[in-house]
Amino acid sequence: MPTSELTDAATSVLTPDEFTARLRALAPRYWDRHPFHLRLHEGRLSRHELRLWAANRWYYQRAIPRKDAAILANCPDVEVRRAWRERIVWHDGSGPGEGGAENWLRLAEAVGLTREEVLDERHVLPGTRFAVDAYVTFARTRPWVEAVASGLTEMFSRGLMARRLVDMRRHYPWIAEAGFTYFTTRLQVIADEGRSTVDIVVRNCRTREQQEAAVAALAFKCDVLRAVLDAVDYYS
Known part of the structure; x- marks a missing residue:
């Protein structure tokens, strides 16, 4: 194939189906296959490990509405x-004691942490802080559609969350049912959010360069999530 034809093939805009397939092809990079998550689902985590996971995941949860606010601003x-x-409303709630972040705090309490020690972030590891802060910075500084694309891990998360709810109830029966409210309420909205996010990204990435940047943004987000678990796994 002549060089000019190779260049055209590399820069031609992907069809919506091709573009969506490129995004979905990143599924193996999602954190569902991380060794720590595998142990969680197999019931092999100690109470200490569950608490460390909940406290560090809290740092990620509290960053999500800030990330979304950055997208709105841009x-x-x-x-x-x-x-x-x-x-933002879903995570922050419409008032005190409401929202996804509040429900995550209830999970942290259900695994044995106090609200105070979660909120003061004493258990947040350096690797978690670095990765999550990088994600918020990405959303603030990159084009808004790339920041939206980074959130397309939603495409992969529903199956993992449903399985986690089943496995945690089975393997960790000492966790009070109220601790699972985050998962039960999140499952109700995540499928619709994932579809709408794909539509936004496909509609607004009009050049091959924008499409490739969106794929790279989703890969970056997968790396952020795995970095959080790397930190927890190392110190647990």
């Missing part, structure tokens, strides 16, 4: 902003 599309702001 996005010029009013329709996207209207849809996206609901994510």
